[in-house]
Amino acid sequence: MSLKVAGPIWLRKLLRNLSGYFARNINIMNNIDFKVKFLLPEKHIFSRRPKAKRSFISRLKDTGRHIKIFFQQFWGRAIGTKVKKRDQLFVSNIYNNLYSLPTSEWAKTKIESKYLIEFKNDILEVNGWFLKSVYVQILSGLLDQFNYSSILEVGSGRGDNLAALSLKNTNHKFTGLERSSEGILAGRSLLKDLPNCREIGDFDPWWARFNLKDTRNSDTIDFVQGSALEMPFGDKTFDVAFTVLVLEQIPYDYHKVLKEMSRVAKKYCIFLEPFREANNLNGLVNLTRRDYFRFSYKNFSRFGLKPVYFSSDHPQKLKYRMGLLVTKVTK
Numbered sequence: 001m002s003l004k005v006a007g008p009i010w011l012r013k014l015l016r017n018l019s020g021y022f023a024r025n026i027n028i029m030n031n032i033d034f035k036v037k038f039l040l041p042e043k044h045i046f047s048r049r050p051k052a053k054r055s056f057i058s059r060l061k062d063t064g065r066h067i068k069i070f071f072q073q074f075w076g077r078a079i080g081t082k083v084k085k086r087d088q089l090f091v092s093n094i095y096n097n098l099y100s101l102p103t104s105e106w107a108k109t110k111i112e113s114k115y116l117i118e119f120k121n122d123i124l125e126v127n128g129w130f131l132k133s134v135y136v137q138i139l140s141g142l143l144d145q146f147n148y149s150s151i152l153e154v155g156s157g158r159g160d161n162l163a164a165l166s167l168k169n170t171n172h173k174f175t176g177l178e179r180s181s182e183g184i185l186a187g188r189s190l191l192k193d194l195p196n197c198r199e200i201g202d203f204d205p206w207w208a209r210f211n212l213k214d215t216r217n218s219d220t221i222d223f224v225q226g227s228a229l230e231m232p233f234g235d236k237t238f239d240v241a242f243t244v245l246v247l248e249q250i251p252y253d254y255h256k257v258l259k260e261m262s263r264v265a266k267k268y269c270i271f272l273e274p275f276r277e278a279n280n281l282n283g284l285v286n287l288t289r290r291d292y293f294r295f296s297y298k299n300f301s302r303f304g305l306k307p308v309y310f311s312s313d314h315p316q317k318l319k320y321r322m323g324l325l326v327t328k329v330t331k
Contacts, residue, residue: 034145034309034326038137041205044130046114048122063282069289086291091249092180099158099182103190106158107199119315133206134315135244135272136164138324146268148239149173154228154261155246159187159221163194166217167210174221175238177231184223191218229256233264242270245322247293254293255303262304262331269305271297271325278312278323286320297325304331 101109110128117124117131124130139161143151149172153162156176166174178184194200195213202208226232228246241261247254261269274287276296287294297307305327312323 034142036138036311036314036324037141038134038314039205040119040124040315041130041133043203043205044127044133046125046127048124051118051121051123059282063285067285086249086251088179088250088253095157096180096182099180099186101186103186103193103197104199106186107197111199111203116318117315118318123318124315129204131315131317132160133204136161136206138272138314139242139244139270140165140168142270142326143169143240146240148267150238150240151175152177152233152238152241152264154231154241154243154257155179155249156187156223157183159183159190159223161244162187162221163190163217164206166220167207167212170216170220172220176221176223177226177228177233178223179225179227181225184225187221187223191215191221194218228260229253231260231264235263236266237264239266240268240270241265242272244272245274247271247273249292251291251293251295254295258300258303258305262329265329267329269327269329271327272322273325274320275310275312275323275325277310278321283320292320297323297327300325300327301330304329306330 098106110132113128115126115128115130117126143165151162151165151172151174153174153176156162156178159176159178162174162176166172176187178187195215197212200207200212224232228250241264243257243261247257250257274283274292274294276284276294277298279287279294284294297310300307306329307325308328309326310323312321314322314324316322
């Protein structure tokens with residue numbers, strides 16, 4: 001991405017650096033040529049329309065609104081009002097309420113919900129399964145290019161990512177690490193309920209490819225309760241470890257998670273998270289005011305995770321964007 005502008009040399013250099021800083025698609029290939037492919041799950045799209053071109057003033061006003069809300073929340077925290085810091089207790093309380101839903105009810109809420117997504121030149125109105133389906137396709141395609149037999153998902157939640165991946169790879173071992181006991185119970189219930197959960201099997205294109213009544217995949221998944229900050233596993237236990245929107249919820253302790261992932265993984269770690277490099281200024285301000293992870297993948301090398309691939313060329317939420325990062329374990 002290059003930016004041409006008239007003016008003093010120092011100004012031109014500054015603007016070029018800024019344009020690179022906020023670049024949305026950055027591929028860093030270090031002799032590793034990953035191919036990331038996915039198909040849009042059309043069944044999850046309610047409508048699509050051309051993406052409207054927004055003026056600079058319009059985008060500036062939107063960014064200004066986020067900045068205003070951010071400072072309101074900042075001063076609210078400073079004087080001790082009810083604005084919550086995104087610590088682990090705060091996040092656990094949010095997700096435990098979601099884990100309390102039975103599998104069929106949880107699936108229906110995903111089907112009935114609506115979100116706005118941007119991809120290429122379109123704005124898509126989609127349901128809650130849309131990004132889940134895209135992310136599983138991306139993960140599955142990446143894993144197909146690795147030589148692996150054991151996978152760890154850090155922050156597995158209800159376990160739907162692992163359940164979906166295991167359907168395609170019944171001869172591999174999958175482990176989900178989840179902090180809350182409610183999440184562990186929800187994951188085990190999901191595996192038990194899948195054979196009869198029509199809300200998933202009859203609707204989602206990924207799940208519909210497989211026979212959900214074949215319960216062999218359930219035997220390949222193990223859910224373990226524990227903290228991502230201090231994982232209950234030995235060194236180099238897994239070939240690959242990954243997170244999907246987990247660092248997003250750990251903006252203060254994410255470096256501890258990275259240290260642990262580089263310890264327990266042998267080969268690669270994969271992250272789908274709202275990295276700084278995936279976002280423009282508006283997205284970064286939005287992430288900051290929500291108190292989400294919004295940091296650079298370039299720091300990951302400090303923790304024994306060498307970045308070898310990065311991209312944000314996939315469907316994105318309108319509010320802020322996710323980056324796909326592949327790192328090679330070096331420690």
